[in-house]
Amino acid sequence: LFIEKLVTKIWEPVTKEYLEAYNESMKFSAEELFELHSKNRMRYYQYPGVNMNMLPSAGCPYRFKNGVLAGCSMCDYQSEQAKAQGSLLALRKKNPELYAKAIKTAFQNSRGIGAEPNLFELISGYDTLDANEFPDEVYDQLYSNNELFKGKPFKYIVETRASSINSGKLNLLKSKLGNRLRVSIEFGVEVGDQWIRNHWLNKDILDKEIIDAVACIHEVGYKATGDVIIGIPGLTEQQSIKLFVDTVTWLDSLGIDDIVSLPLNRKEYTLQGLMYKQLKDNPRLKEVGIAQEEHTGLPWLFTVVEALYQAITARPELAKKINIAQLSSSLNSVKNDICYNQSRDCKCVENITSALQQFHIKKDISILEDLRNSFEKDQCYLEYKELLAKQENSGDIPETISLIGVEMAKILWPGDEDILNELEYECNNKGEGSVT
Numbered sequence: 001l002f003i004e005k006l007v008t009k010i011w012e013p014v015t016k017e018y019l020e021a022y023n024e025s026m027k028f029s030a031e032e033l034f035e036l037h038s039k040n041r042m043r044y045y046q047y048p049g050v051n052m053n054m055l056p057s058a059g060c061p062y063r064f065k066n067g068v069l070a071g072c073s074m075c076d077y078q079s080e081q082a083k084a085q086g087s088l089l090a091l092r093k094k095n096p097e098l099y100a101k102a103i104k105t106a107f108q109n110s111r112g113i114g115a116e117p118n119l120f121e122l123i124s125g126y127d128t129l130d131a132n133e134f135p136d137e138v139y140d141q142l143y144s145n146n147e148l149f150k151g152k153p154f155k156y157i158v159e160t161r162a163s164s165i166n167s168g169k170l171n172l173l174k175s176k177l178g179n180r181l182r183v184s185i186e187f188g189v190e191v192g193d194q195w196i197r198n199h200w201l202n203k204d205i206l207d208k209e210i211i212d213a214v215a216c217i218h219e220v221g222y223k224a225t226g227d228v229i230i231g232i233p234g235l236t237e238q239q240s241i242k243l244f245v246d247t248v249t250w251l252d253s254l255g256i257d258d259i260v261s262l263p264l265n266r267k268e269y270t271l272q273g274l275m276y277k278q279l280k281d282n283p284r285l286k287e288v289g290i291a292q293e294e295h296t297g298l299p300w301l302f303t304v305v306e307a308l309y310q311a312i313t314a315r316p317e318l319a320k321k322i323n324i325a326q327l328s329s330s331l332n333s334v335k336n337d338i339c340y341n342q343s344r345d346c347k348c349v350e351n352i353t354s355a356l357q358q359f360h361i362k363k364d365i366s367i368l369e370d371l372r373n374s375f376e377k378d379q380c381y382l383e384y385k386e387l388l389a390k391q392e393n394s395g396d397i398p399e400t401i402s403l404i405g406v407e408m409a410k411i412l413w414p415g416d417e418d419i420l421n422e423l424e425y426e427c428n429n430k431g432e433g434s435v436t
């Protein structure tokens, strides 16, 4: 796939760092490596009612395939941890038990031994159900003696990929966590359109895997949570709004229990990061409002409100299922920029963000209605409408993607006809059978 080659290219420098750390660490004994990692502290974020415990690990197994880092194009939860992860990969290969112990020690170094639990505790890596990242030894270390917390949190949340969810894995998890625990399994849907998910986000997840995952999670008595992006990298505001609405209504029809909506943020080693770095002043993309200088690669906050509003108007029962994350750049493990309107410091950004936070808590659509009614008076909204008009000229979704892909290919692979042909072929054959 074109996108796979592109993401591999983006991650080249990080791959180098990861492999160097791995090779260097392989020279040490497992005990020496454990000693080295036993001082690590887990990254840990506190939200109201929920703590996010980002367990250290060897990294996302999906990202590291065939000896290179690639993974989902919009995701960069890893680049800043590449060295530590390369080294943990070496420890895991040498001694999975000490790898598991290093993970638990990092948790305890941050939270203390027998931590005070919050209501919800997200205890996760990248793909928790993948044995490459979390072999059995990790579960044994974390859960066998019930010693992570003083008492139990109300609910555990674990994150994984839909492709890793099956009854065998979930039952194994259940046997480790104990039968009576409430658990939510959270996984990335990102977008309901399978072609975009795979050919532009490089997710490598089929609709069928999502449908099966939800059913499987329910069979074992757990809750299913899907992550959905608001603002697909490079796509127009209107395209993104429609995709979000289609995605969450589809997920609702599958019986998903919760949806975490994530307004796209911009990190360095991502598709949107590359667009910003290389194409923010690109004349062809500026003409159609895709390149927007400083704003390139980020949706507008008006889009976030509109996407949520339209989804909940279409299906009012969605209001109680939808949560909003990534409204602040500080509660994130990797340096990032978050979405805004005309300028970052405009009053409307603050107003909308705090209203969205209110909505996240109260789940009351009138909060979104009031917000929308206030837009007409806002100078930024006029600019937004002009942008929407300009973006009308970018064509349909495969045409928009092709437009961006061609400009990127010119920079990354100048004169390479094969890669352009591959992109063109994929964009001309946007597959049938997708849900939206």
Ligand code: SF4
Residues within 6 Å of the ligand: 060, 061, 062, 063, 070, 071, 072, 075, 076, 077, 126, 127, 161, 188
């Ligand atoms: S989104 Fe998830 S599966 Fe994809 S690269 Fe990031 S951590 Fe891995």
Ligand SMILES: [Zn+2]
Residues within 6 Å of the ligand: 341, 342, 343, 346, 347, 348, 349, 378, 379, 380, 381
């Ligand atoms: Zn404004």
